[in-house]
Amino acid sequence: MGIVFGMVTNMIPLLVLAAIIVAVVLLVRRRSGNGVDPGIGTLKRLYFYGISFAALMASATGVFLLIDSAGDTLLGRDIFSRGQTQLALALALTAVGVPIWLFHWNLARKAIRQVPWETQALARRVYLYLVLAVSAAAAAFGFVALFRWWLGAHEFNGLHIALPLVWGLVWAFHWRQVDLEKQSHPATDAVGPLYVYGVSLAGLVMLLVGLGIMLQRLILPAYDAIFTTELLASTGAGLWSGALKTALAIAVTGGVFWWWHWHRAARPPRSETATGVRQVYLYLFAILAGSATVVVSLSIVLFRLLSWSFGRPDFGGADDYFRFLPGTLAALFAGGGLWGYHWAVMQQESRAIGSLPAARRVYRYLVSAVALAALGTGLVALAGVGAGSIVPLGGKELAGALWWRGQLALALTLLAVGGPLWAYHWFGAQRDVARGGTEELAALSRRVFVYLVFGVAVLIVLGSVSAVLFMVLKDVLEANLSITVIQKIKLPLGMALMAGAVGFYHWLVLQEDRRALADTQDVAPEEPRILKNVIAVAPAAAQTVISRLEAHLGSPIRLWQRLDAGEAIFNLTDEQLADARRRIAGAPGDRILLTLDASGITVVPYREV
Secondary structure (H helix, E strand, C coil), X not given: CHHHHHHHHHHHHHXXXXXXXXHHHHHHHHHCCCCCCCCCCHHXXXXXXXXXXXXXXXXXXXXXXXXXXXXXXXXXXXXXXXXXXXXXXXXXXXXXXXXXXXXXXXXXXXXXXXXXHHHHCHHHHHHHHHHHHHHHHHHHHHHHHHHHHHCCCCCCCCXXXXXXXXXXXXXXXXXXXXXXCCCCCCCCXXXXXXXXXXXXXXXXXXXXXXXXXXXXXXXXXXXXXXHCCCCCCCCCCCCCCHHHHHHHHHHHHHXXXXXXXXXXXXXXXXXXXXXXXXXXXXXXXXHHHHHHHHHHHHHHHHHHHHHHHHCCCCCCCHHHHHHHHHHHHHHHHHHHHHHHHHHHHHHHHHHHHCCCCHHHHHHHHHHHHHHHHHHHHHHHHHHHHHHHHHCCECCECHHHCCCHHHHHHHHHHHHHHHHHHHHHHHHHHHHHHHHHCHHHHCCHHXXXXXHHHHHHHHHHHHHHHHHHHHHHHHHHHCCCCCCCHHHHHHHHHHHHHHHHHHHHHHHHHHHHHHHHHHHHCCCCCCCCCCCCEEEEEECHHHHHHHHHHHHHHCCCCEEEECCCCCCCCCCCCHHHHHHHHHHHHHCCCCEEEEEEECCEEEEEECCCC
């Protein structure tokens, strides 16, 4: 019963995902084209592929459990070692799921033979790539377990064969179907890239995690050789430990999955959507993650070195204090490789594209925001150290105490990291604005960044100034005001000064951007809207002219269709429409009746009596 409950529980996320996909398919279908479906119909298609997906998951699970039991039997284990429930469940899922999947899959194939357009249907593409994603995840887990057994890190189990074999075959079969159906359709352009770059990202994460653990395990003996004298007397498992074997299995599996999807499956984008997905993968996941790993690793190293140089008394020995180095250096090397490789790919593709991708703008302003936050925090911490070192507190002079050393190390680390990082990306964005002109000035990512930083700075100033006034007034009312109040207000006061400077600078940037946009846009001043109740009496053929006149007036026009007029062709010039606007604006009252015919527009002001 436990296995059955577990299977039902695991199916709940798949059912929720399927419901979301059905809703997306219906929404996209409703918004696409003129609503004409050249295939078998959306509801029938959803039925075919929805049942096929559920039956395939049940079938693959049943076959997987059968092979697991058979593998244990070949090793001499009792087939009922896990209880009779697993075997009964495996037989039931296989016996029911396989025929249902074959029946509905053949129905879908028959529909494709009758209507070849069915290969382009969004429901089919979602089904194929969803199966590929699920089977790829299960197969990757199985290959990691298989490699761990092969390397001697784990005893053999039927799962080691069943998982990669069953789900690998499911993945290969459906990938073959995708490879045979290479048509492109506007509604399905994003489905394939989402799968390809999603699995590429997952494989890349596995590769880097495995390499990071391996590097850490390889660097640790060298660290021990430098800082300790017990390396030769060590009786541990050595380098070839279970953790290293597991890391190698994860790295190999992730590397294979990443290489296949990145170098083989990720074909050159043929649509704007596919190009956008690729740029998001490059900038917001690969490059941003790699650069963040490098920056954080260097920050940790710098902070610990500064703290050690300032001589905090609770450090202990150097061998214990610097034990973070192997793991940090491993993360630094892995993040540097990730950053460097994808940065080179980005540079090559940017030259080919010839324009600045939107994802690169988002990356640049996102890094600028994070770096600015680090820089501001460092300035506040530095101001706090300065105030606390000069002003006495509680009758004791703090200048000679050791409290400031950790805060000073943190402040210097944030300044050393945040300052150059912010300057590089922000002034790089400013150079892009100088080269890109109106497009860069009006970019959504830039406007969001400037307004967000300015707004957050204003909020910080308001909150900090309120806190300062509260603390000062409290001491005044309690007749306890002294110079030591600086100790209490040093944090909000530093935040107010920092946020005020940041907000003022970005307010200047905002004003400069507005002036630059006004200079580049040579647009005539917009005429004021005419707020009058306008009714047009005209035949249906005058609808186009009425729409153009509405644009001139800036307000809607109510149409009363004439039934006694012929379908004359109306072709009024912009000058005639502008003249009609002037006559409507100059007519007395706020109610206007228009008559339109082939000769032009007649304006009749009226009022109800």
